Amino acid sequence: xxxxxxxxxxxxxxxxxxxxxxxxxxxxxxxxxxxxxxxxxxxxxxxxxxxxxxxxxxxxxxxxxxxxxxxxxxxxxxxxxxxxxxxxxxxxxxxxxxxxxxxxxxxxxxxxxxxxxxxxxxxxxxxxxxxxxxxxxxxxxxxxxxxxxxxxxxxxxxxxxxxxxxxxxxxxxxxxxxxxxxxxxxxxxxxxxxxxxxxxxxxxxxxxxxxxxxxxxxxxxxxxxxxxxxxxxxxxxxxxxxxxxxxxxxxxxxxxxxxxxxxxxxxxxxxxxxxxxxxxxxxxxxxxxxxxxxxxxxxxxxxxxxxxxxxxxxxxxxxxxxxxxxxxxxxxxxxxxxxxxxxxxxxxxxxxxxxxxxxxxxxxxxxxxxxxxxxxxxxxxxxxxxxxxxxxxxxxxxxxxxxxxxxxxxxxxxxxxxxxxxxxxxxxxxxxxxxxxxxxxxxxxxxxxxxxxxxxxxxxxxxxxxxxxxxxxxxxxxxxxxxxxxxxxxxxxxxxxxxxxxxxxxxxxxxxxxxxxxxxxxxxxxxxxxxxxxxxxxxxxxxxxxxxxxxxxxx
Numbered sequence: 001x002x003x004x005x006x007x008x009x010x011x012x013x014x015x016x017x018x019x020x021x022x023x024x025x026x027x028x029x030x031x032x033x034x035x036x037x038x039x040x041x042x043x044x045x046x047x048x049x050x051x052x053x054x055x056x057x058x059x060x061x062x063x064x065x066x067x068x069x070x071x072x073x074x075x076x077x078x079x080x081x082x083x084x085x086x087x088x089x090x091x092x093x094x095x096x097x098x099x100x101x102x103x104x105x106x107x108x109x110x111x112x113x114x115x116x117x118x119x120x121x122x123x124x125x126x127x128x129x130x131x132x133x134x135x136x137x138x139x140x141x142x143x144x145x146x147x148x149x150x151x152x153x154x155x156x157x158x159x160x161x162x163x164x165x166x167x168x169x170x171x172x173x174x175x176x177x178x179x180x181x182x183x184x185x186x187x188x189x190x191x192x193x194x195x196x197x198x199x200x201x202x203x204x205x206x207x208x209x210x211x212x213x214x215x216x217x218x219x220x221x222x223x224x225x226x227x228x229x230x231x232x233x234x235x236x237x238x239x240x241x242x243x244x245x246x247x248x249x250x251x252x253x254x255x256x257x258x259x260x261x262x263x264x265x266x267x268x269x270x271x272x273x274x275x276x277x278x279x280x281x282x283x284x285x286x287x288x289x290x291x292x293x294x295x296x297x298x299x300x301x302x303x304x305x306x307x308x309x310x311x312x313x314x315x316x317x318x319x320x321x322x323x324x325x326x327x328x329x330x331x332x333x334x335x336x337x338x339x340x341x342x343x344x345x346x347x348x349x350x351x352x353x354x355x356x357x358x359x360x361x362x363x364x365x366x367x368x369x370x371x372x373x374x375x376x377x378x379x380x381x382x383x384x385x386x387x388x389x390x391x392x393x394x395x396x397x398x399x400x401x402x403x404x405x406x407x408x409x410x411x412x413x414x415x416x417x418x419x420x421x422x423x424x425x426x427x428x429x430x431x432x433x434x435x436x437x438x439x440x441x442x443x444x445x446x447x448x449x450x451x452x453x454x455x456x457x458x459x460x461x462x463x464x465x466x467x468x469x470x471x472x473x474x475x476x477x478x479x480x481x482x483x484x485x486x487x488x489x490x491x492x493x494x495x496x497x498x499x500x501x502x503x504x505x506x507x508x509x510x511x512x513x514x515x516x517x518x519x520x521x522x523x524x525x526x527x528x529x530x531x532x533x534x535x536x537x538x539x540x541x542x543x544x545x546x547x548x549x550x551x552x553x554x555x
Contacts, residue, residue, distance in 0.1 A: 057084050065148070069521070071225070074528050078148035087147040094154035099137035101154060107136075108158045111165050120172050123165050124191055131162075131195050131544075133417060133488075133537055144533040151532050162540055170547050185551070192548040199541045200416035203232040203318075203409055206239030207422050208385045211506055213238030213290055214516055215423040215494045218523020220246055221258045223419075227542065228534050232413050234318035234331070234406070237385050238290060238423070240349040244342045245297045247317035248309045262517060265296055268510035287505075289512040289519070294350075298343055305364050306345070307338035316413060319345040320405045325380035331405040332361070335412055339363045340373060351384030417537060418489040423523075490533060494526040 061081040068074040082088050094101045107130055114122040133139055138158065143151045150156060169191065174184040204223070206216045216239055223229040235243035249257060257264065286294075309317055318333045319342070329336050332345045344362040351359070359382050361373040409415050505515045527534075 068525075071222075071524075071528055074525075075149060082147050082149055091147055091150060091153050094152050096143065096152065098140045098142045099152075099155070101136075101152070103136045104138060104154055104158050108154070108161055111161050115161075115165050115168050120169070120175075123168060127162070127165060127169075127195065128191075128198075131199055131540065133199060133541070139533070139537050141533065144530075144536075147532075148529065149532070151536065155536060156532075159536055159539055163543055166540075166543055166547060170550075189548070189551045192544055192551060196541075196544045196548050197414065199544060201232055201414045202230040202417040202419060202538050202541060203234055203413070203415040204230045204243075205406070205418055205420045206233065206235035206243050207420065207424075208237035208239055211287060211290075212423045212494065212519065213242065214293060214519035215523035215526070216242040216421050217258070217261070217516075218494070218520040218525070219421045219492055219527055220523075221520060222524040222527035223534075224254070224258060226531060226535075228531075228538055230419065230538070231314065231545065232316045232318070232409070232415060234320060234409055236320035236322075236349050237351070238294075239421070240319045240346045241294055241297050243317055244301060244309075244319070244346050247313050247315040248301055248304055248342065250312055254313075261520070262513050265292060265512070265516075268513060287507070287515075288509055289505075289515050292512050293516070297346070301341075301343045301346075303341050303343070303362075303364060303370055305339050305341055306332065306334040309342060310334040317342065318405075318409060319349050320385075321345065321348045322351065322383045322385060323348075323380050324383065325375070328375065328380055329408075331408045331412075333412070337361070337363075337373075339365075341370065348382035349384075351382055416488060417541075419492065419534070419538075420489055421492045421523075424493065490530060490537070492526050492530060494522045 058081065061077055061084060064077045065074065065081065068077060079088075082091075094105065107126065111123065111126055114126060138155045143155070169188065172188075174181050206219075216235075220229065220242065229246075233243045233247055235241070245257065246254060304312075306317060309315075316333060318331055321328075321330055321332060323330065332340055332348075337345070341362045341364060344360070347359045348361055360375075362370050363373050364370055406418075505511075505518065508515055
């Protein structure tokens with residue numbers, strides 16, 4: 001049989017050589033010249049197009065954009081890139097099918113004219129009927145995935161005018177002979193209260209993401225630097241650790257921690273190896289960087305309670321926990337657990353699976369003593385988000401009265417808008433598809449990109465539900481259920497461009513003085529492209545909060 005196969009191969013080779021010889025010997029000379037000419041032309045244009053692509057200004061600017069180390073550099077480069085791609089012209093042309101530009105233009109002119117005419121009652125009337133987060137469709141994500149530095153100029157002018165009108169109302173003096181000062185003051189307070197209720201509240205969700213959880217610090221830093229950090233913060237696992245630090249500091253302390261965190265941490269020589277690094281990463285999901293940060297936050301918190309932190313920082317900390325007893329609240333804050341110590345709640349959020357020890361919430365008594373919180377079910381344990389997905393979900397869902405912690409958050413604090421920080425860098429291709437900027441101008445290419453992303457995300461979710469994802473991949477790709485895909489959320493997902501180096505950092509020992517600033521910078525960069533959308537959705541709300549709190553305190 002082998003001889004027959006060898007004979008067949010030899011005969012085929014001979015036949016092929018004969019056929020090649022016939023073609024070469026019988027092809028006219030002019031045909032060869034035409035063939036060589038075609039190959040030469042194709043090669044010329046292929047080389048030229050490749051060189052244009054490699055050295056195009058757009059490609060150069062996009063590369064510079066990826067290497068920016070500060071928002072100032074990013075904004076300057078992004079403005080130049082927009083100018084090259086003619087997106088600056090797109091911004092100035094206020095027409096678009098994505099929002100009601102006629103309504104926005106008319107309301108802008110009415111507000112401006114009423115303010116210039118000093119018509120106080122008219123300004124209030126217009127604002128009462130139009131202070132909505134997505135008024136006229138101005139918050140549509142499709143309006144923010146074109147330009148790198150903003151959206152339609154008309155929308156930006158409208159937001160600026162609304163802020164001017166709010167300041168005009170605050171600065172307005174009581175008209176002579178119409179109302180007494182107290183009544184006029186109360187009228188302003190009522191307006192700011194009602195407008196605040198109508199606008200709703202934004203909550204920042206810091207999801208687990210244990211391996212890359214320090215990216216949350218960069219997100220916090222970027223939001224705080226532009227006065228876009230919400231007062232309501234909820235976190236689970238390492239997100240709860242970051243949220244606890246932020247909500248337990250006054251403004252000056254927060255500034256120091258965000259800008260000089262490394263100087264506050266112990267030197268590497270004073271930190272032990274923290275056990276088996278491979279075991280910590282693969283089984284518990286914690287790198288040494290995370291463990292050092294958790295220890296630092298624990299020392300900062302001490303025995304501070306939720307109520308004490310709220311009074312100190314004026315922020316609302318919410319810690320999500322996953323108890324095995326469905327009767328225990330899954331959201332701890334200054335309303336549901338005012339005397340619970342934050343550090344014990346954070347340890348419960350991390351879970352006994354991650355800490356390898358039993359964890360229980362502690363309360364501070366009136367005389368300052370710490371006692372374990374009395375639990376109706378003495379066998380109640382607190383799981384990490386990772387194990388809650390695999391072991392605890394079915395236990396919780398069997399209880400008909402189980403309420404999602406994020407649903408509870410909306411009920412307690414009038415939350416109708418979420419900024420969700422996902423410290424899962426490799427979820428970037430799966431999340432925030434509407435916000436992704438595609439350089440191609442062909443709609444078909446954008447639809448294909450969207451289809452592939454949705455399909456990949458669906459397959460990952462199915463593998464996760466069936467338990468077919470490897471343990472390490474679950475740490476990197478999956479997280480607890482949270483509001484991610486609806487129109488009233490802004491997902492923030494850090495993107496990392498050096499896959500091997502990024503994973504290598506997770507296993508580094510005593511290099512956190514270099515790694516933690518890197519994670520913070522990655523988190524910061526993930527927020528920069530979202531500033532225009534965040535400004536549109538949150539600027540009016542935060543300004544209303546400031547005026548309402550100012551009038552309430554002075555009253």
